[in-house]
Amino acid sequence: MDANLSFRSGLKDVLPTVFGYIGVGLALGIVANTSHLSVVAILLMSLIVYAGSAQFIIVSMLLTGSPISAIVLSTFLINSRMILMSLTIARYFKQDSFLQNIGLGSLLTDETFALSMNKLNLTHHRLRPTWLHAANIVAYLVWAAATVVGCLLGNLIQDPNQFGLDFAVVGMFIGLLYLQLITDRSKPFTTQLLVIGFVAVAMYVLMRFFPGNIALLLATLLGCGFGMVVSPK
The missing domain is CATH 4.10.860 (DNA Excision Repair, Uvrb; Chain A)
Structure with a gap:
């Protein structure tokens, strides 16, 4: 990671974090398959909901026949932390248009937020929409693809935890925290x-x-x- 804030730099910077998306996305797809959700259903869920922990909850609640109102409320509570993250990062895009901010906020995740916080240590506390758009879009597409592949593989892998896929995001965040500690001199x-x-x-x-x-x-x-x-x- 360097101080470059171009679209290409965003693509490069986000690549190490997408391995976490692949691991957990595969696990979610496998769980969705065993819960009798179709590939189309899991793809639409990944593209529209786009929230790993919330999607696991949604799958389990659908399986138990929970009402839609309970699923919506649970999803909101699970993702309420994104309000804090969006407020934190929005101040770096005050000069950009409302539509730009909507686009950035819609695809912001825990991982791209943490990546942005690390990037700030190298750019004199500046961010550009092109850089964050690149990181967000790659993460978004990789997540959707991983959940679909996991769903297709669901009949072959009965227990995703035996491969340690459930630890993928935890390991990724440990790495991001380490980078934050060694690069933040403020x-x-x-x-x-x-x-x-x-x-x-x-x-x-x-x-x-x-x-x-x-x-x-x-x-x-x-x-x-x-x-x-x-x-x-």
Whole structure:
């Protein structure tokens, strides 16, 4: 990764992260196949919903015959963290058109957000729509393709966890966090470790009282507040 913000640079920068999409996308496709969803159904879900954790929940809720209202509400709660991410990244595109921002926000994911945060450390805190569009589009297409392939392979692979596919995104985020730690010079290294530790502990405690995605949202908010308190003025 370098300071280049061209479309081609976006394509190159996002490539390491798409391996996580491939692993989890294959796993989702296999689960969808065993839940008797068609290839067309999983493709449309990936193109329209485009949210890994939410799609796993949708598949399981469809299998149990849950009402549409419950599925919609669950999907909203699971993806509510994207509100915080979109607000964070929107300030770097204030000079761009409303349509540009809609396009960027519609395809923003946890991974491309984290990638953008790492990119800021190399570009003097600047981003360009062309760079983020490239990263978003590649991630979007790879995710859709991976879920379709997984669905087609569903009859051959009964248990995707035996290949460690369920750990793909976790491993990817560990790598992105490491890159953030070694490239971000705006905050002391010890401060960053302190915030990470606080969020980890908060998440552990909150998971005892709230569902996973609600706990994640609350831990994120608490982490932001804690970071503001401990960061050097």
